[in-house]
Amino acid sequence: MEKFVEEFLKYLEFEKNVSPMTIKSYGEDLKSFLNYLKIEETQIKKISDIDTFSIFSYLSFLSRKGIGKRSMQRHLSTLRSFFKYLLKEEKIKINPASAVPMPKFVRPLPRVLQKGEIIKILEEKEENGWLSKRNKAIFELLYATGLRVSELSSLAIDDIDLVQRVLRVKGKGGKERVVPFGKKAQEAIKEYLKEVPFEGINYIFLNKNGTKLTERSIHRIVVKYAIRILNSKDISPHSFRHTFATHLLEQGADLRFIQELLGHSSLSTTQIYTHIDIQKLIEVYKKTHPKA
Numbered sequence: 001m002e003k004f005v006e007e008f009l010k011y012l013e014f015e016k017n018v019s020p021m022t023i024k025s026y027g028e029d030l031k032s033f034l035n036y037l038k039i040e041e042t043q044i045k046k047i048s049d050i051d052t053f054s055i056f057s058y059l060s061f062l063s064r065k066g067i068g069k070r071s072m073q074r075h076l077s078t079l080r081s082f083f084k085y086l087l088k089e090e091k092i093k094i095n096p097a098s099a100v101p102m103p104k105f106v107r108p109l110p111r112v113l114q115k116g117e118i119i120k121i122l123e124e125k126e127e128n129g130w131l132s133k134r135n136k137a138i139f140e141l142l143y144a145t146g147l148r149v150s151e152l153s154s155l156a157i158d159d160i161d162l163v164q165r166v167l168r169v170k171g172k173g174g175k176e177r178v179v180p181f182g183k184k185a186q187e188a189i190k191e192y193l194k195e196v197p198f199e200g201i202n203y204i205f206l207n208k209n210g211t212k213l214t215e216r217s218i219h220r221i222v223v224k225y226a227i228r229i230l231n232s233k234d235i236s237p238h239s240f241r242h243t244f245a246t247h248l249l250e251q252g253a254d255l256r257f258i259q260e261l262l263g264h265s266s267l268s269t270t271q272i273y274t275h276i277d278i279q280k281l282i283e284v285y286k287k288t289h290p291k292a
Helices: 002-014 020-040 052-064 069-088 115-122 130-145 149-153 183-195 215-230 237-250 255-262 267-273 278-288
Strands: 166-170 176-180
Touching (some): 002 020, 002 069, 020 052, 020 069, 115 130, 115 215, 130 149, 130 183, 130 215, 130 237, 149 237, 176 255, 215 237, 237 255, 255 267
Antiparallel strands (some): 166 176
């Protein structure tokens, strides 16, 4: 079976012009699979003996070894490509990996900031200068609206109504929504805009050169403040979005209302973002259930 692997890797190199690093990765994955067959599936003598059950068994073996879902996805992807090649070359009659579903990778949820942590960041004493006021406005707006960092970066002057305290946000897929914000965010934005040293600006949040503040720059600002104020390295702009949704839910907001504010097309996505700890659920149950 090793000869088929060699032929496949040469096919990738000379016909598909795949990068050396990718070919090396494919080779290592296939070597791992063949070693598994030699040790665990001794009844398999030739390439056509490999069936869908063999692939499932291999993935189960990887899982028992503690291999993560992302790595298992890569292994399965390699096997699908390998057997697809063998099918094209008429070495086998069916692709045994094609019917195996891709292992689902669940992204870890960002950490929810405690209310005391939010207060520490929002009430941090400002330094002098417009950049400090900009950063204050960024934090106030992130927590007040739950915007994605891409949405915050792209906010234009025309998108904000400081009188009605609402934003017009263009989210994923160009879908527009209206998001309200509170007085604290309103005050922070007004203070910042009064200090901006540039004329005729198009975007709300600017860098020191007067151009749009990028998503990466906003991320760096959040991380810098989190380390300095909270001594925490696991907080990002998305942590504020997650915190925004979780705190609303804890205060009794309807899930569909939160879905609309976050700009989620599916309610199931909102349910992933918003979780309440077990103790909070127990407390609510005791307060509200007549037989508790």
